[in-house]
Amino acid sequence: MQEEEFDAYLITSGVSIFYFSNFYHMVTERPAALLVEPDGKPIFMGPLLEADHLREQTKVVGDSYTYLDYPGEEHPMKKFAKWLSELGYEKAKIGTDNPSGAGGTMGYVGDPLNEILDEADFVKDGQFIWDMRLIKSKEEIALIKESAKWGNLAHQYLQEYTTPGLWDLEISLMATLDATSAMKRTLGSDYITVKGTRAASAGFRGQVGWKSAIPHSISINRFIQEGDVLVTGAGADVGGYGSELERTMIVGNPNSKQERLFKVMMRAQNAAVDALKPGTTCADVDKAANKVFREAGYWDLVRHHTGHGIGIQGHEPPYLDQGNDKELEPGMVVSIEPGIYELGSAGYRHSDTLLVTQGGCEWLTYYPRDLDSLTII
Amino acid sequence: MQEEEFDAYLITSGVSIFYFSNFYHMVTERPAALLVEPDGKPIFMGPLLEADHLREQTKVVGDSYTYLDYPGEEHPMKKFAKWLSELGYEKAKIGTDNPSGAGGTMGYVGDPLNEILDEADFVKDGQFIWDMRLIKSKEEIALIKESAKWGNLAHQYLQEYTTPGLWDLEISLMATLDATSAMKRTLGSDYITVKGTRAASAGFRGQVGWKSAIPHSISINRFIQEGDVLVTGAGADVGGYGSELERTMIVGNPNSKQERLFKVMMRAQNAAVDALKPGTTCADVDKAANKVFREAGYWDLVRHHTGHGIGIQGHEPPYLDQGNDKELEPGMVVSIEPGIYELGSAGYRHSDTLLVTQGGCEWLTYYPRDLDSLTII
Numbered sequence: 001m002q003e004e005e006f007d008a009y010l011i012t013s014g015v016s017i018f019y020f021s022n023f024y025h026m027v028t029e030r031p032a033a034l035l036v037e038p039d040g041k042p043i044f045m046g047p048l049l050e051a052d053h054l055r056e057q058t059k060v061v062g063d064s065y066t067y068l069d070y071p072g073e074e075h076p077m078k079k080f081a082k083w084l085s086e087l088g089y090e091k092a093k094i095g096t097d098n099p100s101g102a103g104g105t106m107g108y109v110g111d112p113l114n115e116i117l118d119e120a121d122f123v124k125d126g127q128f129i130w131d132m133r134l135i136k137s138k139e140e141i142a143l144i145k146e147s148a149k150w151g152n153l154a155h156q157y158l159q160e161y162t163t164p165g166l167w168d169l170e171i172s173l174m175a176t177l178d179a180t181s182a183m184k185r186t187l188g189s190d191y192i193t194v195k196g197t198r199a200a201s202a203g204f205r206g207q208v209g210w211k212s213a214i215p216h217s218i219s220i221n222r223f224i225q226e227g228d229v230l231v232t233g234a235g236a237d238v239g240g241y242g243s244e245l246e247r248t249m250i251v252g253n254p255n256s257k258q259e260r261l262f263k264v265m266m267r268a269q270n271a272a273v274d275a276l277k278p279g280t281t282c283a284d285v286d287k288a289a290n291k292v293f294r295e296a297g298y299w300d301l302v303r304h305h306t307g308h309g310i311g312i313q314g315h316e317p318p319y320l321d322q323g324n325d326k327e328l329e330p331g332m333v334v335s336i337e338p339g340i341y342e343l344g345s346a347g348y349r350h351s352d353t354l355l356v357t358q359g360g361c362e363w364l365t366y367y368p369r370d371l372d373s374l375t376i377i
Numbered sequence: 378m379q380e381e382e383f384d385a386y387l388i389t390s391g392v393s394i395f396y397f398s399n400f401y402h403m404v405t406e407r408p409a410a411l412l413v414e415p416d417g418k419p420i421f422m423g424p425l426l427e428a429d430h431l432r433e434q435t436k437v438v439g440d441s442y443t444y445l446d447y448p449g450e451e452h453p454m455k456k457f458a459k460w461l462s463e464l465g466y467e468k469a470k471i472g473t474d475n476p477s478g479a480g481g482t483m484g485y486v487g488d489p490l491n492e493i494l495d496e497a498d499f500v501k502d503g504q505f506i507w508d509m510r511l512i513k514s515k516e517e518i519a520l521i522k523e524s525a526k527w528g529n530l531a532h533q534y535l536q537e538y539t540t541p542g543l544w545d546l547e548i549s550l551m552a553t554l555d556a557t558s559a560m561k562r563t564l565g566s567d568y569i570t571v572k573g574t575r576a577a578s579a580g581f582r583g584q585v586g587w588k589s590a591i592p593h594s595i596s597i598n599r600f601i602q603e604g605d606v607l608v609t610g611a612g613a614d615v616g617g618y619g620s621e622l623e624r625t626m627i628v629g630n631p632n633s634k635q636e637r638l639f640k641v642m643m644r645a646q647n648a649a650v651d652a653l654k655p656g657t658t659c660a661d662v663d664k665a666a667n668k669v670f671r672e673a674g675y676w677d678l679v680r681h682h683t684g685h686g687i688g689i690q691g692h693e694p695p696y697l698d699q700g701n702d703k704e705l706e707p708g709m710v711v712s713i714e715p716g717i718y719e720l721g722s723a724g725y726r727h728s729d730t731l732l733v734t735q736g737g738c739e740w741l742t743y744y745p746r747d748l749d750s751l752t753i754i
Contacts, residue, residue, distance in 0.1 A: 024595065025593060026595065029685075029692055047681070049593060049680040050593065052680075052718075053591045053592075053594065068679075068681075068682070069681050069698050070696060071696060071700050071701055072699075074700070075700075106693055107686075107692075107694040109504070130486075167558070167561050169570065169575065170561075172574065173554035173557060173575075177547060180547060189598055190598065191598060192598035193546065193595070194595070195595070196595045196596055197582070198550075199546060203574055205574070206573070214426075214429050214433065215426040216403045216426060216427065218401065218403065218571070218572070219570040219571070219573055220569065221566055221568060222566060303425050303429075304425065304445075305447075309484075313483055315406055315483045316483055317484040319484075321447065321448055323449040323450040341429075343429050
């Protein structure tokens with residue numbers, strides 16, 4: 001704030017509010033924001049239904065200014081403008097991630113804050129928040145490591161429960177239930193999910209059989225069958241942080257084509273991990289994986305880049321993409337997940353979560369990766 | 378498009394792309410859009426990993442223009458600009474829900490499309506999509522009704538499984554698993570979830586015991602106890618559409634205060650439903666519920682308005698708020714869910730999904746609402 005000479009800073013993104021205050025809320029059509037002043041505790045502006053929630057979750061935030069609901073007899077954004085004026089910012093220079101004051105989801109309609117409070121100078125300057133989030137603190141890394149442990153358990157159950165004749169969603173819910181129960185009973189009364197409906201979870205997101213060839217398939221309408229290639233996913237919510245563990249599993253003995261593609265995918269993942277260290281770039285990591293696919297003659301089966309950052313969000317910067325020349329630094333946490341996808345046949349992808357360290361990198365997920373361990377007979 | 382004399386229309390919101398094309402995808406940092414031209418099928422522009430997915434899901438969309446990944450050696454938004462130029466829109470007047478061309482989630486960074494293609498005239502005009510979505514078609518109403526049936530089953534299991542000593546997330550996952558299994562086995566091979574990880578589901582979102590007083594509590598760290606007031610939620614994904622069913626349940630015999638607050642909440646819900654008919658306004662419905670709370674002396678326990686539209690999204694217009702003078706029309710589908718919340722004690726809210734009809738309204742959810750039926754002994 002000092003560098004840019006802002007009088008105050010207004011944070012409107014739900015994820016950024018959590019990052020700075022430890023208050024996590026369900027983002028809806030109702031606008032919410034955190035006003036950070038040069039001195040004192042940040043001020044919350046938002047819907048009344050979050051006021052008690054906020055006080056219960058965090059001691060970091062000071063006063064709350066609330067409106068009953070959206071759109072209200074007086075529009076929330078007009079109230080935001082009024083509150084900012086009352087606080088002395090009517091003609092101030094205010095940094096913000098969003099000069100309009102609201103995300104605008106779920107059919108939200110409203111005049112932009114910077115037009116209502118037109119004598120103030122709202123300066124869009126949200127990039128520094130993403131830059132801060134790139135490098136994880138020791139505390140954040142500890143949360144992600146703990147997440148990886150419970151994702152491992154959820155995945156173990158997922159593999160054990162995978163059987164022809166069951167729907168993938170059933171297997172996913174069985175594994176998620178048992179891992180969630182075990183996690184709660186292990187961690188005890190201190191443990192709470194920040195984001196909600198699952199503690200630890202595992203599933204397939206529809207990447208079952210021929211649909212494993214569609215990276216974001218979401219769902220399939222049939223039960224698991226002998227011969228299916230499956231691409232899984234598992235993780236856990238620890239303090240609002242997550243990890244990513246994905247495996248390619250095969251139901252029944254793999255045929256020679258399945259084995260060949262599986263092994264190329266593994267080589268690409270190994271090559272990317274070898275390239276993951278301080279001083280190399282995001283592009284270098286992606287190119288290392290892509291080189292393996294190209295040389296094996298499978299470049300036409302690639303559908304996405306090698307990985308992404310992970311932390312509060314499932315996808316966040318840095319993106320491990322051949323077009324991203326961002327340098328890797330210790331403290332970055334990323335997924336490494338090169339994949340190949342043959343439409344009409346199957347897709348192959350493992351994803352692991354790794355921490356960039358001074359000396360190279362450290363695997364935070366540790367589920368077996370070899371074909372034998374992932375064959376379901 | 379004709380009214381506004383646009384040469385073409387660019388849809389960038391994931392939900393709107395689904396509404397117009399039946400193609401549902403997981404929205405990430407990777408921009409995607411649908412270009413609607415005066416003649417012919419809409420054109421998809423987006424990440425390569427969605428190309429096969431799109432072709433598998435819909436016949437409505439024609440050509441696909443794809444980029445390998447974000448940010449790419451050439452930025453996706455530059456490709457969007459290039460493709461629009463190739464298609465003859467370099468200097469066109471293009472209507473769009475978002476002139477910048479991308480939602481900007483998950484740390485996305487990029488120059489706005491309307492600055493890259495600066496000779497074209499991008500006109501923000503997205504409101505008509507929300508206006509179209511306000512009135513549900515017969516087909517949409519049928520999907521929401523089917524959703525309500527399976528939400529009812531999930532809620533039935535949730536109530537049966539609710540027992541002191543279990544964590545609310547466990548009960549939720551047990552009910553969700555059994556309802557999802559039953560739904561799939563009933564509807565058969567045609568049935569697929571559009572949005573993913575659950576077919577039918579039920580849960581508490583943390584509104585357990587004293588935390589039932591926090592409307593969007595998300596989670597609690599302890600197990601269910603005798604004496605808890607619980608606020609539930611259930612629904613199901615049918616063709617990408619949902620419904621909302623919420624109930625206040627009490628573990629053990631209700632005390633006189635619990636009974637009193639429960640009954641006031643019920644009276645407010647009844648009053649709101651009585652006001653729900655064509656010709657009255659969204660504000661009228663909210664005011665009818667608020668009047669009950671005021672007259673009972675509980676206005677200070679109100680934390681939100683009476684309800685919201687529902688369909689593809691869990692919250693969508695129209696918002697049943699005292700400040701919204703929108704008139705109700707047949708075909709609107711809304712939740713009716715006035716609530717009261719006493720911090721340190723408990724919260725009380727039922728939510729039902731209702732259809733506005735020519736003659737008044739129709740209940741689409743039908744789970745018992747009376748205290749006896751919702752007491753768990």
